[in-house]
Amino acid sequence: MKNPACLYLVAGALCSLSFLPLAQGRTWTSVQGKSLEAEFVRLDGQKAVLKRSGGQTVSIPLAQLSREDRDFIAARGKGGAASANPADNYHLPWPRTVKCQDNFKVETIKEEQGEYIYETPHFRFICDAKLGAGMIKRLGLLFEATHLANKTLPIGNIPPHADSAKFPAYLYEKFSTYLENGGREGTAGIFLGTTRSGDRGKILVPFDSLGVKTMGSTYIIDRDKDSSTLIHELTHQLMSPQAKQASWFCEGSAEYMGMTPYSGGRFNFGANRSHIVSRVTEYGKKNTGGRALGDDFEAPSLESYMNMPYSQFTGENANLNYGLAALMAYYFYHMDGKGDAQRVKNYMKAIQSGSSEKEAQKLLLDGRSYEELAKEIEQKWRKAGVKIRFRSSS
Numbered sequence: 001m002k003n004p005a006c007l008y009l010v011a012g013a014l015c016s017l018s019f020l021p022l023a024q025g026r027t028w029t030s031v032q033g034k035s036l037e038a039e040f041v042r043l044d045g046q047k048a049v050l051k052r053s054g055g056q057t058v059s060i061p062l063a064q065l066s067r068e069d070r071d072f073i074a075a076r077g078k079g080g081a082a083s084a085n086p087a088d089n090y091h092l093p094w095p096r097t098v099k100c101q102d103n104f105k106v107e108t109i110k111e112e113q114g115e116y117i118y119e120t121p122h123f124r125f126i127c128d129a130k131l132g133a134g135m136i137k138r139l140g141l142l143f144e145a146t147h148l149a150n151k152t153l154p155i156g157n158i159p160p161h162a163d164s165a166k167f168p169a170y171l172y173e174k175f176s177t178y179l180e181n182g183g184r185e186g187t188a189g190i191f192l193g194t195t196r197s198g199d200r201g202k203i204l205v206p207f208d209s210l211g212v213k214t215m216g217s218t219y220i221i222d223r224d225k226d227s228s229t230l231i232h233e234l235t236h237q238l239m240s241p242q243a244k245q246a247s248w249f250c251e252g253s254a255e256y257m258g259m260t261p262y263s264g265g266r267f268n269f270g271a272n273r274s275h276i277v278s279r280v281t282e283y284g285k286k287n288t289g290g291r292a293l294g295d296d297f298e299a300p301s302l303e304s305y306m307n308m309p310y311s312q313f314t315g316e317n318a319n320l321n322y323g324l325a326a327l328m329a330y331y332f333y334h335m336d337g338k339g340d341a342q343r344v345k346n347y348m349k350a351i352q353s354g355s356s357e358k359e360a361q362k363l364l365l366d367g368r369s370y371e372e373l374a375k376e377i378e379q380k381w382r383k384a385g386v387k388i389r390f391r392s393s394s
Helices: 004-017 067-079 132-152 175-180 228-238 247-259 269-281 302-306 318-335 342-352 357-365 370-383
Strands: 026-029 035-044 047-051 057-061 097-099 107-112 115-119 123-127 167-172 190-192 202-206 212-215 218-221 266-268 296-299 387-390
Touching (some): 026 067, 035 067, 115 132, 132 218, 132 228, 175 202, 202 228, 247 269, 296 318, 302 370, 370 387
Parallel strands (some): 167 202
């Protein structure tokens, strides 16, 4: 389902530019049939940057351009004439580890009573208490590492925004203030999304979830604090909007990230299966939290589960749905077919290009019925010690 806000933005851009002088370029056409003459400049995430003869530029989501236009851009990229698309990383191998260095710069933007603002390369931290650049650097490592890890996974799941735009993170000293600003009871952090095109939403986090504690007049960090929930919510903020069409994939990919071992800026994907199994079937290693579904459980029919609306997904069976989503994500990333994630890559390419979820799912099925795919998922996970029993679609 295409975002109405995006459609409105593109249509408006194409209409307003019709009054400007034409460039020596080509004719670009939106999915709505609007057209303009412009030169192709570069890819910016999942947006094409175009320039008119007068120097005016406009960024248009690839999903809103015609197939011919997208093919043109792809051909330019292969020929080296266009800038590399950071989301076009499907050819890369799956990383065993991703390590973020801690030598990034922290800039102090504002330090006034009640509002303290700091920036790292990809995040803007808005705090209601003074933490200082040194503390933000230690906290920011988790944020920057999660950004790098999501960007590195070769499934093109990168938000279509300019690198110069920061992801906003609001940090609250008191949990009560966190709740007053949109946080929820029982949560360690929350991502508040938006339907506005180009808006990155914001993540809200109480100090306690970051392991920040007071000691006299200063703050210290509890380095043993579990970060899985925060990484899950950060992944939602960093996720491509198109990847949020399906509840199971949106939450499954976030669960996959949150359940992957993390320490000191390093994600260990090569050792995450046992951690994922532990968190889904039990309470996680060292009792850090888990879904506790057991190693033998019944699940909805695969077809209904993969097409479950978000309101139902997060309803009374949310714990089961989230746990199953983690296993589904791991299956498509590492177990399906040759274990090369090729089908989920094809799926991601399709939804990034504007395909509907229904059409994109055909690439995951790849000629299999939902019942046949369910059997394959059951068999692969049974070998790994988890017995999933999908109900029949009938």
